[in-house]
Amino acid sequence: MSVELNSKTAEVKRDSCTLMAPDDRSKYGWLPQIPVWWIGAAAVCLGFLLLLVILGLVAQIGLMECENLVYNLTKDRDALRDERDQLKRNSSSLKKELDVLQSQYKAVAASRDKLQEDVRRLNHSKTERICYQGWIKFNNKCYYASDKGAAKTWEESRKDCLQRRADLVIITTKDELVFVSKFYSRTWIGLSDMQQENKWRWVDGSDLEGRGFWQSGEPNNVGNEDCVELSNPNGEWNDMPCENEIPWMCED
Ligand SMILES: [Ca+2]
Ligand SMILES: [Ca+2]
Ligand SMILES: [Ca+2]
Numbered sequence: 001m002s003v004e005l006n007s008k009t010a011e012v013k014r015d016s017c018t019l020m021a022p023d024d025r026s027k028y029g030w031l032p033q034i035p036v037w038w039i040g041a042a043a044v045c046l047g048f049l050l051l052l053v054i055l056g057l058v059a060q061i062g063l064m065e066c067e068n069l070v071y072n073l074t075k076d077r078d079a080l081r082d083e084r085d086q087l088k089r090n091s092s093s094l095k096k097e098l099d100v101l102q103s104q105y106k107a108v109a110a111s112r113d114k115l116q117e118d119v120r121r122l123n124h125s126k127t128e129r130i131c132y133q134g135w136i137k138f139n140n141k142c143y144y145a146s147d148k149g150a151a152k153t154w155e156e157s158r159k160d161c162l163q164r165r166a167d168l169v170i171i172t173t174k175d176e177l178v179f180v181s182k183f184y185s186r187t188w189i190g191l192s193d194m195q196q197e198n199k200w201r202w203v204d205g206s207d208l209e210g211r212g213f214w215q216s217g218e219p220n221n222v223g224n225e226d227c228v229e230l231s232n233p234n235g236e237w238n239d240m241p242c243e244n245e246i247p248w249m250c251e252d
Contacts, residue, residue, distance in 0.1 A: 127140070129142060131252075138176070138179050139175065139179075141251060141252070142166075142251070142252040143169065143179075143180070143249060143252075144164060144166065144249070144250040144251075144252070145183040145184070145187075145247070145249050146160070146184075146247045146248045146249070150247060151246050151247060152188075152245055152246075152248060153242060153243050153244065153245055154168075154188050154192065154227035154242040154243075154244075154248075155242060156245075157188045157248030158188075158190070158203065158248075160248065160250070161248070161250035161251075164252070165252065166250040166251055166252035167190055167203045167204065167250065167251065168188060168189055168203050168248060168249070168250060169187075169189050169249040169250065169251040170189070170190050170203065170204060170206075170251060171189055171213065177213055177230070177235050178235060180230055180235065180249050181230055181232060181234070181235025183247070183249065184246070184247040185231060185232045186229050186230070186231045186232075186246040186247065187229060187230045187231075187246065187247050187248060187249050188227065188228075188229055188230075188246060188247070188248040188249070189228055189229065189230050189237070189249065190202055190203035190204075190251075191203075191208060191212075191227075191228040191237070192226050192227045192228060192242065193219075193226050193239070194226040194227070194242065197221065197226075198221070200212070200219075200228070212237060213235070213237050214236060214237045215231070215236040215237060215238050218236075218237060218238045218239060219237075219238070219239035220239065221239060223241060224241065225238075225239035225240045225241055226239065226241075226242050227239065227240060227241070227244075228240075229246060230249075
């Protein structure tokens with residue numbers, strides 16, 4: 001259909017409006033009439049294709065990311081394996097070092113034990129007393145018993161001991177009492193109350209502690225008895241005049 005428009009009269013000449021036959025349409029360049037449903041279907045297809053393309057792209061990107069992830073994981077796994085192998089090697093090396101250290105420790109401990117034993121022996125030999133000739137050793141102390149037949153006052157007896165760089169014996173134990181009593185039936189010991197009556201003091205200046213080993217009824221100070229003898233049969237003590245002359249015993 002064509003329409004002629006007169007601009008002057010603004011009228012449309014209906015006569016000029018004629019319908020063209022279908023065969024004439026191609027002659028004038030007209031496209032065939034496209035059904036609406038076909039356009040819709042094409043749009044749906046295009047949309048579907050577009051969706052497929054997008055999905056394909058997404059899948060491609062996802063695949064690449066997966067590949068990257070697998071690559072990174074494989075790399076990390078290989079690194080961890082290397083680290084594990086290195087740790088194994090380190091562990092083996094440390095175990096060897098530990099064995100060496102344990103062996104060295106045993107050797108040092110054995111050496112220490114030997115040294116301790118040597119020190120013990122040295123200390124023992126250092127403290128072990130050696131007595132002069134003529135002296136008797138008892139409980140690591142040295143004793144000198146006066147010569148047979150010799151007898152002196154208490155003061156002279158003490159003087160003899162001092163000249164021997166010793167002093168009259170000090171009895172501190174029952175064992176020592178028994179040991180000293182074996183030599184003579186009567187023996188001066190280093191105990192007296194000559195400075196103060198009934199205050200018994202040893203020659204080293206110490207006071208008599210405890211009850212001592214007095215015979216029954218002693219000390220009785222009969223006739224001013226200020227010096228102590230040890231007398232048999234059981235070696236117990238008796239005070240008697242210091243001027244009496246009997247054997248004596250020195251202790252160093
Ligand atoms: Ca003693
Ligand atoms: Ca007395
Ligand atoms: Ca007496």
